[in-house]
Amino acid sequence: KAGVTQTPRYLIKTRGQQVTLSCSPISGHRSVSWYQQTPGQGLQFLFEYFSETQRNKGNFPGRFSGRQFSNSRSEMNVSTLELGDSALYLCASSFGTGDHEQYFGPGTRLTVT
Amino acid sequence: AQTVTQSQPEMSVQEAETVTLSCTYDTSENNYYLFWYKQPPSRQMILVIRQEAYKQQNATENRFSVNFQKAAKSFSLKISDSQLGDTAMYFCAFGNTGANSKLTFGKGITLSVRP
Numbered sequence: 001k002a003g004v005t006q007t008p009r010y011l012i013k014t015r016g017q018q019v020t021l022s023c024s025p026i027s028g029h030r031s032v033s034w035y036q037q038t039p040g041q042g043l044q045f046l047f048e049y050f051s052e053t054q055r056n057k058g059n060f061p062g063r064f065s066g067r068q069f070s071n072s073r074s075e076m077n078v079s080t081l082e083l084g085d086s087a088l089y090l091c092a093s094s095f096g097t098g099d100h101e102q103y104f105g106p107g108t109r110l111t112v113t
Numbered sequence: 114a115q116t117v118t119q120s121q122p123e124m125s126v127q128e129a130e131t132v133t134l135s136c137t138y139d140t141s142e143n144n145y146y147l148f149w150y151k152q153p154p155s156r157q158m159i160l161v162i163r164q165e166a167y168k169q170q171n172a173t174e175n176r177f178s179v180n181f182q183k184a185a186k187s188f189s190l191k192i193s194d195s196q197l198g199d200t201a202m203y204f205c206a207f208g209n210t211g212a213n214s215k216l217t218f219g220k221g222i223t224l225s226v227r228p
Contacts, residue, residue, distance in 0.1 A: 003157075033215070043204065043218040056213045090158065100146045100208030100216055104158040 002027065004093050004105035012111045018079040021108045025072050025093030031055075032074040033102060034066060037088040046089075049074050050097035078110075086112045115140045115207045119219035126195045127227050133180075134190045134222050136205030146208035147181065147188045148216070153201040161203070164188065192224075200226045 005024045013019050025032050034046040045058040049068035066076040072093075078085055088109050092102035116139045126132035138147070149161040164172045164181050171179050176193045192199055205219040 035218075042220045045215045045217070048215060056215050058215070092158075097214070100148065100206075100214070101160060101163060102216065103160070104150075106157045 004091060004103055006089075006091050006105040006108050008108060009106065010109045010111075012113060013081050014113055015081055015083060017081050018077060019081060019110060020075055020077045021089055021091075021110075023074045023076075023091030023093075023105060025074070025091075026103055029093035029095055029103070030072050031094045031097045032068060032072065033092045033094070034074070034076050035090040035092065036060075037090055037107070038086075043090070046076065048097065055097050081112045083112050086110060115142075115145075115209060115217045117205055117207050117217050117219035119205055119222050121222050122220070123223045123225070125225045125227060126192075128195055128197060130195055131191060131193045132195055132224065134192070134203055134205075134224065136188045136190070136219055138186050138188065138205070138207050140186070140207065140209070142209055144210050146210070147179075148206040148208065149177070149179070149188075149190045150204045150206060150218075151199075151201045152204065152221070153198075158204070162190065195226045197226050197228060200224060 007022045031050045033048040035043050037043045048056045052068045063079045068074045088107045090107045091105045094102045118137045145166045147164045151161045152158045162174045178191045180189045202221045204221045207217045
């Protein structure tokens, strides 16, 4: 069974631009969670989607948004990029919402210049 | 809100020896899950071990075992017969249950296994 895939793997953007990251969960998994990982703040929860609905949201500004499609694939969008948004963005999938046995993708490394 | 604390930023162990990674957490909930995740250099995060708070028996997975002390809110990971492939960053995580469930991670600890 294929694992969680994330595209692109690396991205360089300029301040003020917007970016869209994609995550394809493991087949059969319906929940997708997103995390931001930085050296200073560690891993921080962004949001979780289940059955195309946002179930939970972390403490991030409204510039961070996401969505989930009927095939469980998810995208997250960051608008008006700031230097501090440079991070590794991890996506994790699980079978159901509240199922913490999450399987992580390789991440998207975003660099904002 | 839950917090997870990993106070040791780095540890080193000789190959074949045993090492224990510490983790404490704070919560007012009674039902929850605890996890250890491993993130090797430039590789993806993988689940090492999982513990349900309602279970008194400590979880084990091959060379990995935990010491879960619910009253003390402590959840340490013991790695026996350390191997070079165990070199990685290890994260302790707390999972709450019910609505708005999510994983809360500690800052992580970098473990180096020396040959």
